[in-house]
Amino acid sequence: MDNLFETINKFDNNITVVLNNSRLTIDLNDTKDRYCTEEDGGGECFPYEAVVSSFFIKLLKYMNGDDLKYKKFAEYIILWLFYKLNQKKENEISNLNDFHNKYIKGNENHIDKINGAGSYNSYKNIINNKKYLNTIDIKEMSKFYVPLKSLCKLYTEYSKKKKNYTTCSQDAQDFAKHFEGLNQDSNITENISYREILSSLSIDYNDFKNECAKNCSYCNDIPTLSEIKTPPSSLMGSKLTSVLLIFAAISISFGIAYKYSLFGFDKRRQRQYLRENLKKIKNKMNYYI
Known part of the structure; x- marks a missing residue:
């Protein structure tokens, strides 16, 4: 895991966004020559989103693999991407699908040329395995950065x-x-x-x-995190399931009591059995309501 987080830091430090007088600029540190025709900024440079997407794909390729750590790493890199894209508010990219359609789709050869052979396939494998992230909002995801x-x-x-x-x-x-x-x-x-x-x-x-x-x-004294909160709907669903099970238990109890009466079991024992079971069921209902 150390290597995973060190890699994120390394790449993050190489691409910083600065807001000067409401104008967003990008500092590529010692990698500027790979994205601009002149180091002093006098020449043409790739658009901000294109540079971010290039770093994003480099990160995915850098940590390519099939194990659990890589899958988690890819999830974190998508967080990094969303945060960087969200820094430029006017980019009109709302989710990962938008990003793919505007900066990745149709650029397979260009991506492999800049980032090395196999880069596009690395990207596609991740996106296919993280489909649940394709449509979620960039602004919300940026909060995790x-x-x-x-x-x-x-x-x-x-x-x-x-x-x-x-x-x-x-x-x-x-x-x-x-x-x-x-x-x-x-x-x-x-x-x-x-x-x-x-x-x-x-x-x-x-x-x-x-x-x-x-x-x-x-x-020794670092804080313990609280448990992740469960949505109210999940709690209601759990309680409803429990209540339904209780009513099923009531039906079974009465069914057993009826069978007792058919086969001539002692009525006193029958009433005692019913009282005990109804008491247990009542206690359970008080717990869940």
């Missing part, structure tokens, strides 16, 4: 400093604050796709917490 960056910081700083990671607790609290903010947002927790991403962040944070606590004394 801040906790993702905080998580990247935790992993990369710990990787470098190990037991000397003195700001571990403070950095962990920063992540927890952003995570809990999303967990309190009903627009996030009531969407199954967003909840899956929250779950990924939570799992990776807990893995970090357990690993860091073993080796660094500064990590």
Whole structure:
């Protein structure tokens, strides 16, 4: 996982967006010559979205693979893409489908030429496996970028400093604050796709917490995340199922009592059986209502 988060940081630092006097510019650091005809900016450069898409595909290809870590990495890279695209508000891209249709579709050869052979196929494999992300809103997805960056910081700083990671607790609290903010947002927790991403962040944070606590004394008091909130509809569905099961139990109890009467069982024993079962059922109903 360390390599995963270090890679995100490395690529993220190579493409920064600056807003000066309401004008958005892009700083490509030492990679500017690959996207502009002149380093001083006097020549023509690829559009902002084209540069972002190129970095996005490079990231996917860089960590290509079939294991679970790669699938999670791809999910995080899509978060990175959405955040970068959302920084340019006028780009008129609302979701991953829009991005694909405007900057990827029909550009297979161009993509492979810039990013290396097989880059387009790497991209397509990811998109096909992450179809649930194709239509969700870029603005909502961009909210996950801040906790993702905080998580990247935790992993990369710990990787470098190990037991000397003195700001571990403070950095962990920063992540927890952003995570809990999303967990309190009903627009996030009531969407199954967003909840899956929250779950990924939570799992990776807990893995970090357990690993860091073993080796660094500064990590002993880092916060514990709350459970991801369940949508009200799911709770209602669970309660309704329980109530239906209770009514089924009532029917079965009366059916058994009826059979007792047919076969001549003692009526006192029959009444005692009914009272005991009805009492249990009543207690269960009080619990679920």
